[in-house]
Amino acid sequence: MPGIFDRLQKEIENKQGEGGITALDLADLPPTLRKIMRLMLRELQLGYPEMTDAIASLPDAERIPSKELDESLDVLTRQGWLIRIGEGLKAIYKVNLRRKSGSNLAGGIWGTLDEKLKK
Amino acid sequence: MSKGKIVSIHSFRGGTGKSNTTANLAAQVALAGKRVGVVDTDIQSPGIHVLFGLDENKMGKTLNDFLHGKCTIGEVAFNIGEKAADADGRAKLSGMNLWLFPSSIRGREISQILREGYDVNLLNQGFQGMLKELDLDYLFIDTHPGLNEETLLSIAISDILVIILRPDDQDFQGTAVTVDIARSLDVPNLLLMVNKALPKYNAADIKQTVEENFKASVAGVLPLSFDMAENASQDIFSLRFPDHEWSKALRGVSQSILEIK
Numbered sequence: 194m195p196g197i198f199d200r201l202q203k204e205i206e207n208k209q210g211e212g213g214i215t216a217l218d219l220a221d222l223p224p225t226l227r228k229i230m231r232l233m234l235r236e237l238q239l240g241y242p243e244m245t246d247a248i249a250s251l252p253d254a255e256r257i258p259s260k261e262l263d264e265s266l267d268v269l270t271r272q273g274w275l276i277r278i279g280e281g282l283k284a285i286y287k288v289n290l291r292r293k294s295g296s297n298l299a300g301g302i303w304g305t306l307d308e309k310l311k312k
Numbered sequence: 313m314s315k316g317k318i319v320s321i322h323s324f325r326g327g328t329g330k331s332n333t334t335a336n337l338a339a340q341v342a343l344a345g346k347r348v349g350v351v352d353t354d355i356q357s358p359g360i361h362v363l364f365g366l367d368e369n370k371m372g373k374t375l376n377d378f379l380h381g382k383c384t385i386g387e388v389a390f391n392i393g394e395k396a397a398d399a400d401g402r403a404k405l406s407g408m409n410l411w412l413f414p415s416s417i418r419g420r421e422i423s424q425i426l427r428e429g430y431d432v433n434l435l436n437q438g439f440q441g442m443l444k445e446l447d448l449d450y451l452f453i454d455t456h457p458g459l460n461e462e463t464l465l466s467i468a469i470s471d472i473l474v475i476i477l478r479p480d481d482q483d484f485q486g487t488a489v490t491v492d493i494a495r496s497l498d499v500p501n502l503l504l505m506v507n508k509a510l511p512k513y514n515a516a517d518i519k520q521t522v523e524e525n526f527k528a529s530v531a532g533v534l535p536l537s538f539d540m541a542e543n544a545s546q547d548i549f550s551l552r553f554p555d556h557e558w559s560k561a562l563r564g565v566s567q568s569i570l571e572i573k
Contacts, residue, residue, distance in 0.1 A: 213433075216464030220496035227498060234469045237440055290436060293461045295429035303427045310419040 213291035214274040225257055225265050233275060233288040241284045316347075316443040317471040319452050319569060324486025326457040328476040329507045332540070333562070334454040335363035336550045337474075339401075340566035342393075342410040343551075346449040349389070349442045351375065351413040353435075353455050353462040355425050358415035360454045362545045365398050366390065368417055376416040378438055379430040385441040388413045401552030411446055413438075432461055439469065450569070458486075459493070467494055472501040472572055474531070474565070478508045479518055484525065491526050501572050503531040505565050511535050515561075531568040534561040 219230055232247055233239065239247065244266075248257050257265065266286065269275040276287045296303070321334040334350060342348040352360045352375065361371065372390065373383045393408040416422060443451050453466040467473055473494050477483040487504070494502050504526060509518055515533035522530050537558045543549045550559035 215432075216461065216468045216497070219468050220493055224498075231468065231498060234436060234465075235440065237437060288433070288436070290432040290465070293429040293432050295427050298427075303423065306423055307420060310423065 212273040213289040214272070215291050218274075225261060226269060228255065228257065229262070229265055229269060230274065230288070233286065238285060238287045241282050241286070244286060316448040317450050317572070318439065318443070318466070318469055319450055319472045319474065320455060320463075320466040320470040321452060321474045321476065322455050322463060322467065322490060323457050323476040323483075324459075324490050325483055328457070328478055328483065329534075329540075330457065330476050331360040331454050332363065332545065332549065333474075333476055333505065333507065333534075333565075334452050335360055335548055336559075336562050337566050337569065338410065338450075338452045339405060339548045339551055340563055341450050341452075341570060342405060342408040344566070344570060346570075347409040347447060349411045349413060349446060349448045349451040351439070351442060351451065351453050352415040353453055353466060355415045355462065356422060356456060358417055358422075359545075361412060361414040361417070363548060364390075364392050364412050365402055366412070366414060370395075371414055371417070374414050374416040374421070375438070376421045376425060379425065379434055381434075385413070385438045386445045388438075389442070389446060390414060399547040399552070401547040401549065404551045405548070409446075411442075411448075413442060432465060435462065436465060436469065439466075459490070464493070464497075467499060468497045470499050472503065472569060473499045474503045474505055474569070476505045476507050477522070479506060479510070479513070479522075487526065491528060502528050503565070503568055504528050505531050506533040508536040509533050529568075532561045532565040534558050534565075 214230065219227055222230065236247070245259070245262065248262060266275065270277045274289055276289050278285045321330055321337070323330045338348050338350045350360065352358045355375065373387045375388055377383045378385050378388050389411040392410040392412055393405055439451065442448060455463045455466050475487055475490050477487045491502065504522055506518055506522055509515060518533050519530045535557050537556070539553065539556060540549055540558055543552070550562045553559055
């Protein structure tokens with residue numbers, strides 16, 4: 194029987210299948226959103242208290258006020274660029290990068306290549 | 313967050329000596345006593361494994377296996393200090409803390425990635441896992457030339473980005489694009505490295521011109537070298553020929569990386 198971790202992991206994986214951000218999108222984000230996304234790219238997953246601790250540990254000029262942080266997390270979550278599991282202080286955030294799509298070449302071309310590579 | 317630094321090595325165009333430079337920088341930083349990883353994200357045309365003496369027979373699990381969920385990232389790590397110290401230069405790496413995360417050189421596995429794509433979240437988890445599992449001080453990412461998903465991701469997560477260019481107008485224009493993107497992505501430390509500079513030109517003049525053009529620091533100007541070409545990626549050049557001008561200039565770049573806090 195799957196445990197709570199397995200169920201949460203499944204929920205994250207399902208949500209990660211929906212859209213996600215590309216590295217090029219990051220360059221177009223407003224500075225505050227980009228700062229949060231860069232932090233999340235390195236941390237991969239953070240609970241809300243850990244997130245506020247990480248922001249508080251930044252140099253003075255780079256800190257994000259609490260209200261702005263909450264609003265930014267809402268924006269990033271609505272866009273599907275961060276995945277939020279749970280609410281409030283118990284919320285866990287995870288970064289959601291868009292899958293690299295495969296080639297648009299016709300399947301027959303790949304099939305032929307595979308056959309040749311087998312030999 | 314891991315204390316380790318991610319160093320991405322990039323060039324807008326091919327043929328700048330990116331993989332050779334990455335291998336040499338990683339080796340010099342490992343020789344300085346640091347724990348170093350090198351990952352080959354040039355999935356479509358991998359090559360850096362050659363400099364570390366790996367071939368298809370020696371290579372175990374690869375980044376491709378990790379991206380297909382066939383192994384953990386720790387299983388991809390190839391310990392250079394233990395296994396590949398087999399050439400004059402590489403012998404100096406014996407006992408050093410240096411690991412390579414190679415990409416597959418099997419045609420079918422390369423074509424599978426190109427055909428099916430992959431989970432970019434997993435690639436990023438792999439990078440962070442490399443830093444954490446091996447307690448790395450530095451993770452060097454060797455990228456495909458130009459801009460694609462792997463390259464942009466590696467730039468976005470970098471603590472240090474080294475852009476390699478030749479003194480050539482095509483390289484200058486392409487480098488301007490990469491510098492713009494790096495600044496848009498808030499990369500904290502940007503270094504430029506000029507490679508294959510004709511010895512008849514003054515290195516200090518080249519450095520000044522490039523720094524004025526890009527408003528970024530040039531960590532080294534490395535000469536075009538027939539000795540380097542003759543090495544033919546068979547060994548780590550700066551270890552084999554430490555007194556060569558190319559090697560001295562390369563060590564200046566590795567020192568710049570080590571000095572970044």
